[in-house]
Amino acid sequence: MILDGDPGPQFAIRGDNRKVAFDDSGAPDGFPVFLLHGTPGSRKGPRPRDSVLHRLGIRLITYDRPGYGDSDRQPGRHVAAAASDVATIADHLNLDRFAVVGRSGGGPHALACAADHNLRQRVTRVAVLVSFAPPDTTDVEWFEGMNADNVRGFGLGAEVSAQVEAEILRRAELVRQDPASLLEQLMHHMTQADKRALNSSALRQIVIETHREGLRSGPWGWVDDVLALRGGWKVDLESIETEVRIWHGADDTFAPASHAAWLANRIPTAEFFVEPGKAHFDAMQEIPRVLRWAAGDGARPTARGAALIGARPAAQ
Numbered sequence: 001m002i003l004d005g006d007p008g009p010q011f012a013i014r015g016d017n018r019k020v021a022f023d024d025s026g027a028p029d030g031f032p033v034f035l036l037h038g039t040p041g042s043r044k045g046p047r048p049r050d051s052v053l054h055r056l057g058i059r060l061i062t063y064d065r066p067g068y069g070d071s072d073r074q075p076g077r078h079v080a081a082a083a084s085d086v087a088t089i090a091d092h093l094n095l096d097r098f099a100v101v102g103r104s105g106g107g108p109h110a111l112a113c114a115a116d117h118n119l120r121q122r123v124t125r126v127a128v129l130v131s132f133a134p135p136d137t138t139d140v141e142w143f144e145g146m147n148a149d150n151v152r153g154f155g156l157g158a159e160v161s162a163q164v165e166a167e168i169l170r171r172a173e174l175v176r177q178d179p180a181s182l183l184e185q186l187m188h189h190m191t192q193a194d195k196r197a198l199n200s201s202a203l204r205q206i207v208i209e210t211h212r213e214g215l216r217s218g219p220w221g222w223v224d225d226v227l228a229l230r231g232g233w234k235v236d237l238e239s240i241e242t243e244v245r246i247w248h249g250a251d252d253t254f255a256p257a258s259h260a261a262w263l264a265n266r267i268p269t270a271e272f273f274v275e276p277g278k279a280h281f282d283a284m285q286e287i288p289r290v291l292r293w294a295a296g297d298g299a300r301p302t303a304r305g306a307a308l309i310g311a312r313p314a315a316q
Contacts, residue, residue, distance in 0.1 A: 009021035009022060009023060009043065009064070009069070009070050010022055010023070010024060010092075011070075012088045012089045012091075012092035012093075013088070013092075014084065014085070014088045018066070018071075018072040018074060019070075019071065019072050020063055020064070020066075020071050020072075020085050020088055020089060021043060021063060021064045021069055021070035021071045022043060022061055022062065022063035022064070022089050023043045023044070023060075023061070023062050023063070024059070024060075024061055024093065025047075025050055025053060025059075025060050025062075026050060026053030026054060026056075026058050026059045026060040027053060027054045027056075027057050027058060027059055028059060029057075029059070030053065030054075030056070030057040030058045030059040030295075031057060031058055031059065031098075031099070031295040031296070032059045032060075032061060032090075032093070032095050032097075032098040032099070033058055033059070033060055033061070033098065033099045033100070033101060033291055033294050033295055034061045034062070034063075034086055034089075034090075034098060034099070034100045034101065034110075034113075035047055035060055035061070035062050035101050035102075035103070035106075035287070035291070036062075036063075036065075036082070036100065036101065036102035036103070036106030036107075036109050036110050037062065037064075037065070037068075037103065037105075037106050037210070037214070038103050038104030038105045038106055039104060039105025039106075039222065039225045039226065039229065040068070040105075040182075040210075040211055040214045040215060040221065040222040040225065041065075041068065041104075041105070041106070041210050041211075041214050042064050042068050042069040042210050042211075042213040042214035043062040043063050043064045043069060043213075044062070044069075044209060044210055044213045045062065045103070045206075045210045046103075046203070046206050046207070046210070046284040046287060047060060047062065047287060048060075048287065048288045048291065052288060053291075056288075056291070056292055056295065057295070058291055058292070058295050060291070061089060061093070061098075063085065063086075063089055064214070064221070065082065065085070065106075065109070065221055065225060066081075066085070066221060066224065067217075067218070067220040067221030067222070067223070067224050067225075068214040068215075068217075068221030068222070068225075069213055069214055069216060069217065069221070070217070071221070073220050073221065073224065074224065075220075075224060076224075076227075077224055077228055078228055078231065078232065078233060078234045079108045079109055079112050079228050079229065079233035079234065079235055080112045080115075080116070080233060080234040080235050081112075081228075082109035082110075082112045082113065083112050083113045083115075083116035083118070083119050084116075086100065086113050086119065087116075087118060087119055087122075090122065095122075096122065097122055097123075097124055098122065098123065098124065099123065099124050099125045099126065099127075099294035099295060099296070100113045100114070100123055100125075100126050100127075100294070101126070101127045101128070101129070101287070101290055101291060101294050102126075102127075102128050102129070102131065103128075103129045103130065103283050103284075103287065104129070104130050104131065104132075104254070104255060104280065104283065105132065105225055105229060106128075107128035107129065107130070107131025107132065108128075108131060108132055108134075108229060108233060108235070110126050110127070110128050110131075111126060111128060111131070111235060111237060111240070111244070111263070111267070112233070112235045113126065114126040114240045114241075114242040114244060115235045115236050115237060115239055115240050120240075120241060120242060123242050124242070124243075124294075124296060125242060125243045125244075125245070125293070125294045125295075125296055126240075126242050126243070126244045126245075126294070127244070127245040127246075127247070127290045127293060127294050128244070128245075128246050128247070128260075128263070129247045129248070129283035129286055129287070129290060130247070130248055130249060130252055130254070130255050130260070130280050130283045131246065131248075131255060131259065131260060131263060132229055132255050132259050133258075133259035133260075133262040133263055134232075134233050134235075134237075135229070135230050135231075136232060137262060139262060140258050140259065140261075140262045141258075142259075144256065144258065145253060145256035145257075145258060146253060146254070146255075146256055147189040147253040147254065148189065149185065149186070149188070149189040150189070150253070150254050152167060153167055153168070153171070153226070154226060154229070154230055155167070155226070155230060161227060164223060164226050164227060164230070165223050168219050168222050168223050168226065169219055169223075171185075171219075172215050172218070172219030172222060173219075175211055175212065175215050176215065179208050179209070179211060179212040180208050182208075182211050183198075183204060183207050183208055183211070189253070190253075190279070190281075191251050191253055191279050193249065193251045193277060193278055193279035193282065194251075194253075194254075194279040194280055194281045194282070197278075197279065197280075197281040197282045197284065197285065198281050203281075203284060206284075207281075237263065237266045237267050238266055238267070238268065240267050240268065240269055241268075241269060242269060243269050243271070244267050244269050244270045244271065245270075245271050245273070245290065245293060245294075246260050246263055246264050246267075246270055246271065246272045246273065247260075247273045247274075247275070247283065247286055247290060248260035248261075248272075248273070248274050248275070249274070249275055249277075249278030249279040249280060249282045249283070250274050250275060250276045250277065250278060250279075251276075251277065251278060251279040252278075252279045252280045253279070253280070254279075254280040255280060257274055260272065260274065261274075
């Protein structure tokens with residue numbers, strides 16, 4: 001997996017004249033799959049090499065959520081708003097049918113596409129990796145099992161908005177001064193499983209460049225993302241009819257596996273995979289296999305020698 005050279009984004013314009021920046025890579029005639037980045041992140045987040053996408057027959061679309069990278073900010077956005085951004089890009093590219101995959105903070109936004117009334121006939125499959133659950137549920141303790149650094153980053157208490165903004169502004173300034181600082185901070189709170197997942201200097205550099213690109217225009221995409229994840233999603237998960245695959249590492253302390261279990265119990269079409277000994281950043285290695293599943297019959301058989309990165313998940 002690499003961070004491809006940046007030829008510059010393409011843009012789709014919403015009805016409110018807000019621009020959405022996206023990349024279109026892989027096989028031009030392949031099955032289209034949207035890959036939604038984590039929090040914080042950007043369209044340049046972890047993804048398979050272009051050669052792998054070509055062999056699999058996948059056309060990969062990634063985009064900057066509002067406020068990140070080159071996309072215009074949308075203050076006060078909800079998780080559900082991601083569906084209109086995906087629809088805008090799909091219409092711009094004349095895509096009738098497509099799949100959606102979301103990693104970490106992108107997971108809830110991918111589920112929003114499956115639940116959206118205007119998209120549900122166009123979205124063929126949805127996969128989420130190491131996703132969060134809605135914070136307003138009483139069935140799961142949202143912060144239980146989450147490391148202290150992530151608890152602080154998401155804000156705990158009545159004044160969530162003020163806490164989140166102050167904390168993210170502080171972290172974003174550190175990233176501006178030193179792009180590697182956020183990953184270095186995260187490493188102090190990682191389990192051994194996550195540290196093993198990031199034992200490659202190439203993968204660490206991808207994460208660093210993703211943070212730098214996402215925050216290049218300022219911290220507001222990150223602020224709005226966290227507030228959206230911590231607020232009411234406005235997503236009816238129980239209405240989802242699309243096939244959904246949920247993957248999670250059992251040792252995840254950034255988004256505990258209890259979040260994924262809750263999602264699996266609420267989404268009627270969900271298939272749940274939890275992998276012992278894996279954690280949050282192992283999801284980066286799982287992306288190629290999940291993309292192939294998401295493409296379904298539209299994906300080409302994997303060529304000899306083109307092994308996907310990661311281990312086979314164990315169903316539970």
